[in-house]
Amino acid sequence: MTIYEGKDYKEICEKAAELIASEIRMNPRAVLGLSTGSTPIGVYDRLVEWYEKGQLDFSKVTTINLDEYKGLGAEHEQGYRFFMNQYLFDRVNIDKSRTFVPDGTEMDSDKACCEYEEIIEEKGRIDLQLLGLGANGHIGFNEPGDVFIPDTHCVRLTESTVEANSRFFRSKEEVPKEAYSMGIKGIMQARHIILLASGKQKAQALYEAVYGDITPGVPASILKLHPHTAVFADEEALSVIKEKS
Numbered sequence: 001m002t003i004y005e006g007k008d009y010k011e012i013c014e015k016a017a018e019l020i021a022s023e024i025r026m027n028p029r030a031v032l033g034l035s036t037g038s039t040p041i042g043v044y045d046r047l048v049e050w051y052e053k054g055q056l057d058f059s060k061v062t063t064i065n066l067d068e069y070k071g072l073g074a075e076h077e078q079g080y081r082f083f084m085n086q087y088l089f090d091r092v093n094i095d096k097s098r099t100f101v102p103d104g105t106e107m108d109s110d111k112a113c114c115e116y117e118e119i120i121e122e123k124g125r126i127d128l129q130l131l132g133l134g135a136n137g138h139i140g141f142n143e144p145g146d147v148f149i150p151d152t153h154c155v156r157l158t159e160s161t162v163e164a165n166s167r168f169f170r171s172k173e174e175v176p177k178e179a180y181s182m183g184i185k186g187i188m189q190a191r192h193i194i195l196l197a198s199g200k201q202k203a204q205a206l207y208e209a210v211y212g213d214i215t216p217g218v219p220a221s222i223l224k225l226h227p228h229t230a231v232f233a234d235e236e237a238l239s240v241i242k243e244k245s
């Protein structure tokens, strides 16, 4: 795990976007693992800027997203397919048939998860996986638990995640209580991983992920076992690490 400190959110997004852009330039058929939430928005904005300047071509890129709320379809403004269209796919020349997000409208969880797992296997290893960090240490929607779950699964979201994500909904009651998430295996099989963390609310989770035991109680802690994980964190996200070292 290598940690890069950026002075602020803008700087860490710039660095992460540079890595993604070089991956696409070196490997136009790259398979990118993408994430949602507020953290990666600055990365997508930067990639779009380079695309608009003619410096990046997404036409052969494949993307596999980490997760989707169970019950939300592509038209739902808080759904992750909607998010991806809004912040990236509708703004660049990607072929949408090469973009994959779990099907939130499939209410049969086993079916939804098996189908997504098949897609992940069929597309092969992810070349570069972009991750945000939940304030409780989650990656994708792999919530803290007793075991690491390898495959795509249906997750009962923790109270703290529902609370944290309620800022995107009109009320907490509207936040779906379940989601489909890529499992730890899909994430760990990626060739390279970027973990982005910004803000004080991520500082404790980042400290535990980097310095704590490897435990399913802090899902991001498993990233220590990956040979190529780069953490891009701003000063606030690094505040607990700095305090304790």
Ligand SMILES: O=P(O)(O)OC[C@H]1O[C@](O)(CO)[C@@H](O)[C@@H]1O
Pocket (backbone or CB within 6 Å): 035, 036, 037, 038, 039, 040, 066, 067, 131, 132, 133, 134, 135, 139, 140, 141
């Ligand atoms: O970036 P945020 O909005 O703080 O969310 C943290 C993480 O939780 C998720 O929303 C759950 O999927 C991730 O996409 C994100 O990286």
